Amino acid sequence: MEQPSLPVSLIGSALALFMGFRSNSAYARWWEARTLWGAITNNCRSFGRQAGTLLGDRHDLMYAIAAYPHALRMALGKEDASADIQRLLPPYMQDAIVHYRNKPNAILYQIGLGVTEEVNKKGIDGAVHGQIDRILSDIANAQGGLERIRNTPLPMQFSALPRTLVNIFCIVLPLSMVQTLEWITPLGSSLVGCLFLVLDKSANDLQEPFSGTPHALPMATMARNIEIDVTQPTGDPTAPPLGAVNGVQY
Numbered sequence: 001m002e003q004p005s006l007p008v009s010l011i012g013s014a015l016a017l018f019m020g021f022r023s024n025s026a027y028a029r030w031w032e033a034r035t036l037w038g039a040i041t042n043n044c045r046s047f048g049r050q051a052g053t054l055l056g057d058r059h060d061l062m063y064a065i066a067a068y069p070h071a072l073r074m075a076l077g078k079e080d081a082s083a084d085i086q087r088l089l090p091p092y093m094q095d096a097i098v099h100y101r102n103k104p105n106a107i108l109y110q111i112g113l114g115v116t117e118e119v120n121k122k123g124i125d126g127a128v129h130g131q132i133d134r135i136l137s138d139i140a141n142a143q144g145g146l147e148r149i150r151n152t153p154l155p156m157q158f159s160a161l162p163r164t165l166v167n168i169f170c171i172v173l174p175l176s177m178v179q180t181l182e183w184i185t186p187l188g189s190s191l192v193g194c195l196f197l198v199l200d201k202s203a204n205d206l207q208e209p210f211s212g213t214p215h216a217l218p219m220a221t222m223a224r225n226i227e228i229d230v231t232q233p234t235g236d237p238t239a240p241p242l243g244a245v246n247g248v249q250y
Contacts, residue, residue, distance in 0.1 A: 008169075008176035012192070015169055019199040022158050026207035033149050033209040033217055039142040040069060041226050047111075047135045048230035054128055055118045059234050060090045064111050066227040072104040072143060073219035076150050077210040081223070088227065104143055108136055146210075154207050162203070166196045 044065050051061040067088035070081040085103075086094065093110045100106035112133065119129045153159065170193035178185045205215035 008172055012169060012173070015165055015196065016199075019162060019166070019196060019203070022154075022162055023199055023203040023206075025154060025158060026203040026205075029149055029154070030206040030209045030217070033146060036142045036145045036149075037217060037219070037222055040072070040139055041222065043135050043139045043142070044069060044226045045229050047132065047139070048233070050132055050135070051115075052233050054124070054132070055115065056122065058114065058118060059236075060093075061111055061114050061118075062230055062234060063088045064090060064093055064107060064114070066230040068104060068107045068111075068139070069219075069223035069226045071107055072146070073223050075102070075104055076146055077216070077219060078212050079220060081220070084223070084227075088231075105140070108140055108143075112136055150210055159204070159207065162200050166193075166200050169193070169196060 047065050048062045051058045051065070055061065067085050070084040070088065073079050074081040074085070089097075089107065093107065096110050097103055097106035115129065115132055115136075118124065119126075170189070173193055174185050174189040177189050205213060209217045210219070
């Protein structure tokens with residue numbers, strides 16, 4: 001390369017490292033959110049099974065835990081799941097949680113009260129009670145992790161600054177390449193610039209996993225899958241599963 005292009009090459013190398021680090025951070029947020037949703041899925045299924053077998057067919061608790069992921073997705077993102085919550089959550093629980101700020105946590109609390117009531121009424125062994133309570137605690141821990149991701153965005157240095165640096169680099173890049181590439185400078189600088197813009201766009205799409213954009217987590221699909229798995233043993237008709245989101249079925 002010609003000497004005049006050396007400074008821009010060094011800046012481009014440093015910017016590439018910075019953009020790669022930012023992309024890794026954004027994907028780590030997205031993947032952690034997906035992992036926590038997986039934990040909620042498994043624990044909701046486990047609780048639904050135990051509510052139907054160990055607690056003696058407490059269908060109200062099974063429907064309550066089926067309503068929980070819908071309440072969680074509404075609390076995390078911009079999705080309106082009120083119709084699903086009203087359809088699934090027992091009326092007495094709807095009245096009990098109406099004044100609570102954190103609706104998902106309130107549902108878990110009401111479920112815990114129902115479990116304790118059933119344990120005391122039927123004299124169920126304390127070890128069984130502890131096992132069920134640990135499942136609810138694991139769900140609450142996963143919810144806390146999701147809320148942490150929602151309430152702690154990437155710092156400004158990782159969100160707004162990269163786009164500004166990429167735009168400046170794309171403007172300066174043709175000036176540094178013209179002596180080497182001459183008339184094909186527009187093509188060469190466009191290819192290099194597009195690579196940086198793609199890195200910036202992909203990281204920007206992944207850093208907010210609850211945003212409701214095409215690259216965010218399909219929380220409605222995952223919540224519906226939990227609902228179907230939990231309520232099918234009751235024998236009542238279940239809502240149909242939701243289709244793939246952007247060609248991907250989670």
